[in-house]
Amino acid sequence: MTERRVRVRFAPSPTGALHIGGVRTALYNYLFARQHGGDLIFRIEDTDSNRFVPGAEEYILESFKWLGIPFDEGVGFGGEHGPYRQSERRDIYKKYVQILLDAGKAYIAFDTPAELEAKRTEIANFQYDASTRMQMRNSLTLPKEEVDALIAEGKQYVVRFKIEPNEDVHVNDLIRGEVVINSSILDDKVLYKSADELPTYHLANIVDDHLMEVSHVIRGEEWLPSAPLHVLLYRAFDWEDTMPVFAHLPLLLKPEGNGKLSKRDGDRLGFPVFPLEWHDPKTGEVSSGYRESGYLPEAVINFLALLGWNPGNDQELMSVDELVQLFNLSHCSKSGAKFDYKKGVWFNHEYIMMKPDEEIASLFKPVLKANGINVDLYSDVFLTKVVSLVKGRVNFVKELWEQTRFFFVAPTEYAEKDVKKRWSEDTPRIMGELMEVLRGIDDFSSKASEDIVIGWITEMGYHMGNVMNAFRLSVVGECKGPHMFDITELLGKEDTLARIQRAVETLK
Ligand code: GLU
DSSP: OOOOOOEEEEOOOOSSSOOHHHHHHHHHHHHHHHHTTOEEEEOBOOOOGGGOOTTHHHHHHHHHHHHTOOOSEETTTBOTTOOOBGGGOHHHHHHHHHHHHHTTSEEEEOOOHHHHHHHHHHSTTOOSSTTTGGGSSBTTTSOHHHHHHHHHTTOOOEEEEOOOSSOEEEEEETTTEEEEEEGGGSOOOEEEETTTTEEOHHHHHHHHHHHTTOOEEEEEGGGGGGHHHHHHHHHHHTOGGGOOEEEEEOOEEOTTSSSBOOHHHHHHHTOOSBSSOEEOTTTOOEEOBTTTTTOOHHHHHHHHHTSSOOOSSSOOOOOHHHHHHHOOGGGSOSSOEEOOHHHHHHHHHHHHHHSOHHHHHHHHHHHHHHTTOOGGGSOHHHHHHHHHHHGGGOSSGGGHHHHHHHHHSOOSSOOHHHHHHHOOTTHHHHHHHHHHHHHTOSOOSHHHHHHHHHHHHHHHTOOHHHHHHHHHHHHHSSSOSSOHHHHHHHHHHHHHHHHHHHHHHHHO
């Protein structure tokens, strides 16, 4: 038998912002597809019109654009299996619903919500299934003429899947192994509703996976309970030979480890659970996103890749290409993955360190602008050097501002506790001498000026710490920051001297 081409899909419902767990699902699908030279499909499952949220589809697309996860086909990408938006596939589903009806594997049910409710009160633990369906108002119990008449009258109905009881249903899952359940616990699921002429998730999902030639269904654990029903649907259609292989990914758990990760955990502990900032069109509520919070997409990907999978050793930093090489569905864990958001911060720091300084500098420009700095006054070389001096100290690009503001704005105030400690009566005189020494330096580069200044301090017998700290206080405004002579090299002689002059005048 020839190997089947790997085709996987990410199939979100546009019901709001994409949860970070959904991002991980898409990522695993992407890694798997690329590893096998297969295709990744983007399908929109919007058959539940009540839950449709405007803007959600665009939001999801933009999220993956930001993350650098491209799809091979689907909504927004084209392809030969379209349309890829389920609301545009009504006629296709109708045809397949009819196939099941004609084969006697599904039936039409007219029970109204009130009638169903009445049954629920009458029968404890009522379930619409083989044990009850013959007591209900459906095409199995009503004469054909009546069924036709009701439909002709425009009475609303649903199509239900006729599940045969007492059958073991086997689901083969790459992560969970073989899961067996008995069909008697399943109810006759609604596959189609005449009210909106749309199928339910189950039917649309199966028909599309089949028609789109999906080879592997990789999705969140919350869909595992649907899998037996899906297996039965494949069987009902006689599609068992091309049934996709299932892989149900472990849940993302709260950082503390108990229970499912929710948006509330993010609000409570201060981390985003969405890739991008989300403005809820109904409530107006704004939720933070990884992008707006300053995470690098590469860091988010690396972080998510390890939530539920590991390469079998303790390697943590992996590029997307390495992830593609190493990823392995059967190494995914069965148990939930704690959402260690602090690890996400760590990854961001590591990716800032790995990225070339020029790149970080260009990411820093908007931050500078937001802080009122005219970035056109600074060369890229200057900005890159500034970044290189402090990037080890930050977890986010925006934190560079606190570390570097003195490069762009000369101090006019000086940290009080540092002044108390480092500025004494004869400091102005010594700073005056220091200015003379600096003025005489031709090569103002870090090492050269350091040698001269340190030489002078030693020769004069001054206290190294006092002089250097007063110098730093004058130039930076406080006694912290990167290496002093790296700072003065970047500021240049004129600016350095002006700053010392101002400190002397201000502090006296
Ligand atoms: N529409 C479902 C969702 O929102 C898809 C589940 C599946 O992948 O089968 O996640």
